[in-house]
Amino acid sequence: xxxxxxxxxxxxxxxxxxxxxxxxxxxxxxxxxxxxxxxxxxxxxxxxxxxxxxxxxxxxxxxxxxxxxxxxxxxxxxxxxxxxxxxxxxxxxxxxxxxxxxxxxxxxxxxxxxxxxxxxxxxxxxxxxxxxxxxxxxxxxxxxxxxxxxxxxxxxxxxxxxxxxxxxxxxxxxxxxxxxxxxxxxxxxxxxxxxxxxxxxxxxxxxxxxxx
Amino acid sequence: xxxxxxxxxxxxxxxxxxxxxxxxxxxxxxxxxxxxxxxxxxxxxxxxxxxxxxxxxxxxxxxxxxxxxxxxxxxxxxxxxxxxxxxxxxxxxxxxxxxxxxxxxxxxxxxxxxxxxxxxxxxxxxxxxxxxxxxxxxxxxxxxxxxxxxxxxxxxxxxxxxxxxxxxxxxxxxxxxxxxxxxxxxxxxxxxxxxxxxxxxxxxxxxxxxxxxxxxxxxxxxxxxxxxxxxxxxxxxxxxxxxxxxxxxxxxxxxxxxxxxxxxxxxxxxxxxxxxxxxxxxxxxxxxxxxxxxxxxxxxxxxxxxxxxxxxxxxxxxxxxxxxxxxxxxxxxxxxxxxxxxxxxxxxxxxxxxxxxxxxxxxxxxxxxxxxxxxxxxxxxxxxxxxxxxxxxxxxxxxxxxxxxxxxxxxxxxxxx
Numbered sequence: 001x002x003x004x005x006x007x008x009x010x011x012x013x014x015x016x017x018x019x020x021x022x023x024x025x026x027x028x029x030x031x032x033x034x035x036x037x038x039x040x041x042x043x044x045x046x047x048x049x050x051x052x053x054x055x056x057x058x059x060x061x062x063x064x065x066x067x068x069x070x071x072x073x074x075x076x077x078x079x080x081x082x083x084x085x086x087x088x089x090x091x092x093x094x095x096x097x098x099x100x101x102x103x104x105x106x107x108x109x110x111x112x113x114x115x116x117x118x119x120x121x122x123x124x125x126x127x128x129x130x131x132x133x134x135x136x137x138x139x140x141x142x143x144x145x146x147x148x149x150x151x152x153x154x155x156x157x158x159x160x161x162x163x164x165x166x167x168x169x170x171x172x173x174x175x176x177x178x179x180x181x182x183x184x185x186x187x188x189x190x191x192x193x194x195x196x197x198x199x200x201x202x203x204x205x206x207x208x209x210x211x212x
Numbered sequence: 213x214x215x216x217x218x219x220x221x222x223x224x225x226x227x228x229x230x231x232x233x234x235x236x237x238x239x240x241x242x243x244x245x246x247x248x249x250x251x252x253x254x255x256x257x258x259x260x261x262x263x264x265x266x267x268x269x270x271x272x273x274x275x276x277x278x279x280x281x282x283x284x285x286x287x288x289x290x291x292x293x294x295x296x297x298x299x300x301x302x303x304x305x306x307x308x309x310x311x312x313x314x315x316x317x318x319x320x321x322x323x324x325x326x327x328x329x330x331x332x333x334x335x336x337x338x339x340x341x342x343x344x345x346x347x348x349x350x351x352x353x354x355x356x357x358x359x360x361x362x363x364x365x366x367x368x369x370x371x372x373x374x375x376x377x378x379x380x381x382x383x384x385x386x387x388x389x390x391x392x393x394x395x396x397x398x399x400x401x402x403x404x405x406x407x408x409x410x411x412x413x414x415x416x417x418x419x420x421x422x423x424x425x426x427x428x429x430x431x432x433x434x435x436x437x438x439x440x441x442x443x444x445x446x447x448x449x450x451x452x453x454x455x456x457x458x459x460x461x462x463x464x465x466x467x468x469x470x471x472x473x474x475x476x477x478x479x480x481x482x483x484x485x486x487x488x489x490x491x492x493x494x495x496x497x498x499x500x501x502x503x504x505x506x507x508x509x510x511x512x513x514x515x516x517x518x519x520x521x522x523x524x525x526x527x528x529x530x531x532x533x534x535x536x537x538x539x540x541x542x543x544x545x546x547x548x549x550x551x552x553x554x555x556x557x558x559x560x561x562x563x564x565x566x567x568x569x570x571x572x573x574x575x576x577x578x579x580x581x582x583x584x585x586x587x588x589x590x591x592x593x594x595x596x597x598x599x600x601x602x603x604x605x606x607x608x609x610x611x612x613x614x615x616x617x618x619x620x621x622x623x624x625x626x627x628x629x
Contacts, residue, residue, distance in 0.1 A: 001367075002230075002233060002234050002237055002367070002371070003237075005237075005371050006237040006240065006241065009241040009244075009371075009376075010240075010241060010244070013241060013244045013245060017577055017580055017584070020574065020577065020584065020587060021583070021584075021587070023587045023588060024583065024586055024587050025588065026586065027583055027586055028586055031322065167583075172583065175581075176580055176581045176583065179326075179580070179581050180248070180580050180581070183326065183328065183330070183331065184331065186328045187328060187329050187331060187332050189332075190329070190331060190332035190335070191331075194243075194247065194331075194335065197243060198240070198243055198244070201236050201239055201240040201243065202240060204236050205233070205236060205237055205240060208229070208232075208233055208236075
């Protein structure tokens with residue numbers, strides 16, 4: 001029984017992370033930058049963010065959205081373009097946008113490469129000067145930022161966004177285990193000592209397995 | 213009791229080959245867990261304890277004064293012995309961990325779990341917990357007589373998933389007072405009641421809850437004089453540690469903090485007085501055990517006392533460890549308690565999994581890779597179907613009902629000895 005329990009725990013510790021990764025719908029390509037000021041989205045005040053993506057299956061864009069006092073119940077629309085060609089369009093209702101929440105605009109994955117010139121447009125035609133959405137400008141430059149247009153005028157910097165990609169489970173699992181291996185190899189002294197202790201216990205368990 | 217006797221009582225069982233194998237197997241998967249899973253609490257309280265090596269004694273006032281400058285703004289919520297013990301351990305280990313250790317402790321960015329040396333730091337910080345956890349198993353095995361029961365105690369302690377998660381994944385300091393409460397049980401069995409009470413007092417100098425066990429230990433002491441001595445020894449040990457640190461900050465941040473006083477939040481109003489429900493239940497059990505002091509073993513009393521503390525409050529998951537050693541002794545000695553005890557733990561563990569807190573679930577894996585933080589938490593999955601807050605409230609209600617049922621079962625005299 002002890003042998004079986006030990007083996008079960010060993011398998012669980014080893015493979016539970018891999019199983020958990022099955023629950024990952026999308027993977028961020030970057031860490032969301034900090035914020036400075038906000039830009040209001042209503043009527044014709046739209047935001048156009050131009051960017052170069054990371055190659056992969058682009059499946060969403062994450063943004064922090066302000067919806068003061070949850071007043072705005074109108075739709076917030078995000079459209080993705082490649083040059084002038086509309087690739088995807090997704091709509092999130094103001095009903096489900098709490099103030100300051102990180103909102104993921106998800107859509108059917110689109111295969112993109114890093115040489116593509118993409119842009120996304122954020123708009124809310126039915127919102128007004130009194131009831132509007134806001135999103136934040138990034139406090140630092142984003143890799144891949146190719147320009148920002150607000151209400152038809154060019155602006156400095158970029159809004160604070162995160163590109164989301166549909167992960168490939170096998171590649172993801174392999175990259176996680178490789179990451180662990182790489183970090184262990186960076187700390188040679190610890191890994192060596194840890195390995196010896198672990199190997200000693202394992203050797204004991206193997207040699208004296210009849211006792212269990 | 214001589215140290216040699218204690219050593220013999222605890223370590224002689226390791227000469228038995230099956231137990232030896234069990235011990236090494238337990239060590240093996242504990243070693244596997246230690247460096248790779250992380251809860252942010254371990255870093256925060258070690259960040260706070262790191263000030264001891266810089267000569268800070270009154271951590272409560274220091275953190276309040278320097279709050280603006282520090283990367284972590286939290287108060288030190290534990291009692292002074294926790295600060296002294298963790299801080300002293302850091303004084304010993306810091307030279308081995310290198311210069312980056314202190315920088316890592318104060319790092320409040322999102323990437324600290326994937327630091328180059330994070331595995332080394334986590335392993336070393338959890339090392340005292342490993343020692344206490346393994347010793348605790350041996351301690352508990354020495355509390356039962358037959359070989360079969362010793363094996364059962366070790367099996368239930370070393371191979372239950374709850375203690376593994378609580379000690380090596382959530383990694384709070386609770387294992388230290390838990391160890392001291394079991395040591396108190398051990399010494400009480402040897403009729404060393406004063407020492408037993410001192411151990412409870414020292415446990416309370418980490419976290420307050422062992423004080424709730426003291427009245428039951430007093431009941432077990434022989435005669436009025438011994439009872440007074442036991443009560444004074446327990447309170448004395450607690451106060452001796454606490455008094456030198458006394459300040460308004462200690463009172464507000466730890467002694468009277470929301471965590472310590474949470475037990476008083478559920479009360480009934482009677483003639484303008486707010487009487488905590490846990491206190492009423494505790495008193496009922498005190499009188500029950502008083503009436504049956506000769507037939508009721510101390511582990512049952514300690515189990516009841518720790519379970520009462522959890523029954524009516526929004527407890528933190530690591531508080532489940534308080535009852536666990538006594539629960540193990542209970543299920544080994546009383547088979548009829550097995551199913552309900554398992555149910556209590558399953559319910560108790562389910563509650564935090566459904567909270568809106570990533571660090572209780574997916575973020576525990578972020579030392580492997582930060583991608584785990586992007587996995588949806590159970591809270592957001594449930595929210596698609598039902599109100600998650602109501603869902604958790606229902607779980608809590610069921611937990612309370614089952615806990616009350618088990619407490620009622622405890623009032624039946626155990627004939628299965």
